[in-house]
Amino acid sequence: MPPQFASQLGSMGPDAGSSSPSKQCQTPFDGQNEPTHGSTIKSWRLLLWHEIPKWQQDNEYIVSGYRLVSLHMIATTHTYTAAGQPPGLYGCPLRVYCISTIRLFNAYSHMLGAVVFMILPLYFYNRHFVEEAGAQVQYLLVISIYCLGVAVCFVFSATFHILCNHSCNYAHFCNRLDYLGILVLMWGAGVPTIFYGFFCDSKLRWTYWMTTTSTAVCCTYLTLAPDFASPRFRHWRASLYAGFGLSSIVFVLHGLLIYGWEVQKQRMSLISMGWMAVSNLVGAAIYATRIPERWLPRVFDTFGASHQVFHVAVMIAAWIHFQGLVEAFHLARGMTAGSFRT
Numbered sequence: 001m002p003p004q005f006a007s008q009l010g011s012m013g014p015d016a017g018s019s020s021p022s023k024q025c026q027t028p029f030d031g032q033n034e035p036t037h038g039s040t041i042k043s044w045r046l047l048l049w050h051e052i053p054k055w056q057q058d059n060e061y062i063v064s065g066y067r068l069v070s071l072h073m074i075a076t077t078h079t080y081t082a083a084g085q086p087p088g089l090y091g092c093p094l095r096v097y098c099i100s101t102i103r104l105f106n107a108y109s110h111m112l113g114a115v116v117f118m119i120l121p122l123y124f125y126n127r128h129f130v131e132e133a134g135a136q137v138q139y140l141l142v143i144s145i146y147c148l149g150v151a152v153c154f155v156f157s158a159t160f161h162i163l164c165n166h167s168c169n170y171a172h173f174c175n176r177l178d179y180l181g182i183l184v185l186m187w188g189a190g191v192p193t194i195f196y197g198f199f200c201d202s203k204l205r206w207t208y209w210m211t212t213t214s215t216a217v218c219c220t221y222l223t224l225a226p227d228f229a230s231p232r233f234r235h236w237r238a239s240l241y242a243g244f245g246l247s248s249i250v251f252v253l254h255g256l257l258i259y260g261w262e263v264q265k266q267r268m269s270l271i272s273m274g275w276m277a278v279s280n281l282v283g284a285a286i287y288a289t290r291i292p293e294r295w296l297p298r299v300f301d302t303f304g305a306s307h308q309v310f311h312v313a314v315m316i317a318a319w320i321h322f323q324g325l326v327e328a329f330h331l332a333r334g335m336t337a338g339s340f341r342t
């Protein structure tokens, strides 16, 4: 995930909009729709906004289609209210199944993205790497790190979306995983960019690799600390993620100062990075403003909501950055063959 997300992600969760403190989990239910172990789940109904627990409430413009708190790993994908609940909003089981499946779009979309990015290193090897005579394994390694970073981010995001209705504690834990995934993606995106940006200067390359890695480790430690997700640390979170994002701007600017626009534009694929940033920023803006459901509540409850658009935008951005890295790889090979201006 690009640095452009950082400031926003620090002030609001990437998925669960409010990073509630663990205190909220002491009263996970509001007295209704509480499942009981062993109860027969047979009423076909999804829940309305006012029926879900406070810790689940994130976007008030999504009025319907919420899954019951499951307290069960497998049943999190179930969509039915417990036995004894009143007749449902949606009476047809098939319709309930279809709607709930679409509501898991955010999980499926990122699972699909994770699979694609796990396969991409193989694609890169067969389609690009073997075509360049004399290409060293480090070229393959840095792009693989990026792809696996994206895959990890998407897996954590999908995990959150699947388990966010398990229970309050699970929701908060998975929310922290979601933050962690973003850090992994940002770190993974920086590794190949630094590699190609300072291709001729191993000292600077290692300096920036160490800097960005140590910053990522600090951010990881703080992200996984339970108290860090509480509102009390909201500004610290914002500063931390913004700082990590801005640290990548530092090495981009440093490279521009040393080698100039024409060289770094190719080495760091700055045009692709720009389009990647645009895609991420558009997705983040749609996510933050909750458009279009803000304008037409209920219409986008099932499909087309801002969070779904945000996921698609992130996947497009990740793909654009991959394409940019492939271009940088070919240019770097040209550079080692003596046809690249340094």
Ligand SMILES: [Zn+2]
Pocket (backbone or CB within 6 Å): 014, 015, 106, 157, 161, 307, 311
């Ligand atoms: Zn999400």
